[in-house]
Structures are given as C-alpha cells and as structure tokens.
Amino acid sequence: MTLELKLTLDCPRCGNKLTLREYNKYVQLYCDKCNLSVTIRKRIILMRHVDYDDDVLDWSSALDFLYSLLKGKATASY
Ligand SMILES: [Zn+2]
Numbered sequence: 001m002t003l004e005l006k007l008t009l010d011c012p013r014c015g016n017k018l019t020l021r022e023y024n025k026y027v028q029l030y031c032d033k034c035n036l037s038v039t040i041r042k043r044i045i046l047m048r049h050v051d052y053d054d055d056v057l058d059w060s061s062a063l064d065f066l067y068s069l070l071k072g073k074a075t076a077s078y
Contacts, residue, residue, distance in 0.1 A: 002021055004022075005020045007019065007020055007063075009063075011031040011074075012036075012070060012074040012075075014033050019032055026041055027066070029063075029066045029069075029070050037070075040069070045057075048061075048062070049065070
C-alpha cells in the first residue's frame with residue numbers, strides 16, 4: 001500500500017506542488033510535472049529525526065532534509 005500526499009512545498013525546479021509518497025521501506029518526495037524525485041529509506045529518517053528519549057519524530061526536520069536533497073538534485077542536473 002502506498003500513501004500519497006500532496007504537499008504545500010513547491011518543486012525547486014518547476015514550481016509545481018510536490019507529492020510525498022510513502023512505501024514499505026522508503027519515502028519519496030516527487031514532482032508529477034517534471035519528474036524530479038528523491039527517495040530515501042525510512043530507516044534514515046528514523047536514525048536522523050527521531051528523539052529516542054521521548055520517542056518523538058521531528059517530521060518537519062525530516063521533510064526539510066528531504067527537500068534539501070531534492071534541491072541538490074534540481075541544481076545538479078543542470
Ligand atoms: Zn517539478
């Protein structure tokens with residue numbers, strides 16, 4: 001099962017609204033207009049963005065991280 005959510009974030013390449021997709025082991029930030037995407041393992045997010053003292057996921061920092069990867073890809077492909 002795939003969870004798919006439209007985000008209010010703009011694609012760094014074309015300005016279209018981005019989509020967040022959640023797969024079994026991966027999360028993907030995706031633009032359905034120019035096909036720019038970045039996919040990372042959920043484990044990376046769990047390692048980087050969960051505070052295990054309180055079992056809290058800092059989702060906004062996780063999304064910032066995904067978005068920064070996408071921006072890197074957008075500029076690298078030119
Ligand atoms: Zn785009």
